[in-house]
Amino acid sequence: MSETSSANHLNHLRAIEALYSGHHGWLYATLKRKLGNAMDAADLAQDTFTRILASQVTVIDQPRAYLSCVAKGILINWYQRKALERAYLDALANVPAHEAPSPEAHFMVLETLHDIDAMLDTLAPLVKRAFLLSQINGLKYDDIAEQLGVSLITVKRYMKQAFVQCLMLVE
Template sequence: MAATESALHQQVETLYADHHNWLRGWLLKRLGDSCTAADLAHDTFVRLLSRQDAVAIQEPRAYLTCIANGLVINLRQRRALERAYLEVLAGLPEPLAPSAEQRQIALDALMRIDRLLDGLPPRVREAFLLSQLDGLKYAEIALQLNVDVRSVKRYMAKAFAACLQGLD
């Protein structure tokens, strides 16, 4: 084990011992579910372990809160996406409803797309969603975003390039 990796493990171990119970309590207040709070507290420390090296953390609780809050946001987005997908499925006639396996494959694909879109700059993401979900034409998107059509074309090119890279 490299020295930097050992230092990182030691740092995370100390943070865990000193702040895990507090973080789990903080998450429980936000989520109202002890199992989910425990899972996200665990995921917060796993996220720390995935770092490349140890860093000097001046305010450990603020640092942990920032990571955990991002995980809470991701969880809520994922749940909202799942609910929307399940609502659409509930409206389908029985013969058209996909199997459980097909639903899971589609849900996994939606999650990948959601993460991909989350990584785009806000204007690029908004232009892409207006085009693909709302069916707006580039000129309409340009009006809504208060930019020229050329900018919308650049945004869309970036979004499509990201989608293609995400397929790999």
């Protein structure tokens, strides 16, 4: 590591340390108030600082606004993940007990669902919408084109992008 990059890294760590010591309590209290759960609030606060630590941000002019913005994104992902888990558990509730997956399979399905959800979030909004209309709603490409107001060739291009992302998930 060069002297300049070492200094930048040290500055980054100092900035994060100051941010953490000065604002962790406030962020935790804010998340606890929103969630009504101390354990989830602690996890999400930690995830927020982990995400910031992974970034290369060294100067933060408005720390609470910045923390709020980062935490909001993490909180949205958390809510989506919980909704996905609830939907899966609701579907399992309709499965006869003898057909229910083992705890290991249950865990693997949830992890796969989370991976797919994260992959879908990397897609452009129209690509994601086309993919979901096709795969979840069972619409034909012509119907998707009409619903999205795009050409059939554009829908095919969107689907190709989505399937390429799916293949990358498998690898």
